[in-house]
Amino acid sequence: MKKWLLSSLFILVIAALAACGGGSKEEASGDKDEKAEGLLSDSKLTVGVTAGPHEQVLEKVKELAAEKDLDIEVKVFTDYIMPNIALDEKDLDLNVFQTIPYLEQFNEDRNLELVEVGKTLTFPMGIYSTKVKDVKELPKGAKLGLPNDPTNGGRALVLFESAGLIKLKDGSGNTPTVKDVEENKNNFEFVELEASQLPRQLDELDAAAINTNFAIEHGFKPAKDSIFIESKDSPWVNVVASRAESKDDEAIQKFLDVYQSDEVKQFIDETFEGSVIPSW
Incomplete structure (x- = not known):
């Protein structure tokens, strides 16, 4: 009799645990389905x-x-x-x-x-200079510094074009190279340097396109000290x-x-x- 009661109790406990486990699994599955559908929490x-x-x-x-x-x-x-x-x-x-x-x-x-x-x-990437106060004051043959890596170098060339200094070939996109410069009326010379070195070499250049982080490290305030800067629709x-x-x-x-x-x-x-x- 005792053995029968113990067996019955054991079966009931197992059944209860299985029911609880089944409910949790179903609930977890529901969460997973909601996540899979891309639904986000409102809160x-x-x-x-x-x-x-x-x-x-x-x-x-x-x-x-x-x-x-x-x-x-x-x-x-x-x-x-x-x-x-x-x-x-x-x-x-x-x-x-x-x-x-x-x-x-x-x-x-x-x-x-x-x-x-x-x-x-x-x-914003900006154009900086210790020699002129405006990009329009850059002389013919001026040395323009820009980063030597493809992404930031291309960004600098686009910035030079936005400033009216050069014209790039159609279709050159956001990562042009100096080979994509189609028009350079003032015969600017492009000096490609490691991006972090541009602020340090600025006195040797007429102007340079410098990334914000390196400009700040050098003590520049982009909005105040640049002679041209990227716009909000960059x-x-x-x-x-x-x-x-x-x-x-x-x-x-x-x-x-x-x-x-x-x-x-x-x-x-x-x-x-x-x-x-x-x-x-």
């Missing part, structure tokens, strides 16, 4: 950023979003690859760290479908990226409303004093 988003200005701005966005019942979890990365991998694999809902050309190239290289959903910041504006499947989600629009607010713009202006430009 929480996980957003990836790179360390530095992007992180600082997102912390401010997080603070303001909390007032609108939107919880933002910030994940910080130290490279430019993992934020997109994490977004594609649904470990992130959004990321904020990259320019449009970089996003397009990453999608092409990795066969991904990540899309821009909103603009954020521009770290293709190198940084963007918020999402998966294509969730780009129209209401939670993303809620996030953008906070990010692209006057409060965040004021924070950026006061914190970075023109070195980082709100570009929405």
Whole structure:
């Protein structure tokens, strides 16, 4: 009799545990299906950023979003690859760290479908000079410095064209080389140097296109000290990226409303004093 009772109790316990386990599995499966469909939570988003200005701005966005019942979890990365991998694999809902050309190239290289959903910041490349106050004052035959790597070198040439110094061949895109210079009426000489060396060599040049981070390291304030600077509609504006499947989600629009607010713009202006430009 006792053996029968013990056996019955054991069967009941196993059945109960199985029922609980079955419910959890079903619930987990439901969560997985919702995630697979690209649906985002209305009250929480996980957003990836790179360390530095992007992180600082997102912390401010997080603070303001909390007032609108939107919880933002910030994940910080130290490279430019993992934020997109994490977004594609649904470990992130959004990321904020990259320019449009970089996003397009990453999608092409990795066969991904990540899309821009909103603009954020521009770290403007500027033209600097210790000899002239305006690009129009550059003499014929002036030496123009530019980075010697393909991405930043091409960006510099596009900047020179925007400043009216040269004309590039049609179709040269965002990464032209000096071979793509079609018109150079003033016979400017292009001096290609390591990007970090350009500020140090500026006195030996008539002008140079310098990345914001190296300009700041050298003591320049881009908005004040450059003689020409990229505009807000530069293709190198940084963007918020999402998966294509969730780009129209209401939670993303809620996030953008906070990010692209006057409060965040004021924070950026006061914190970075023109070195980082709100570009929405």
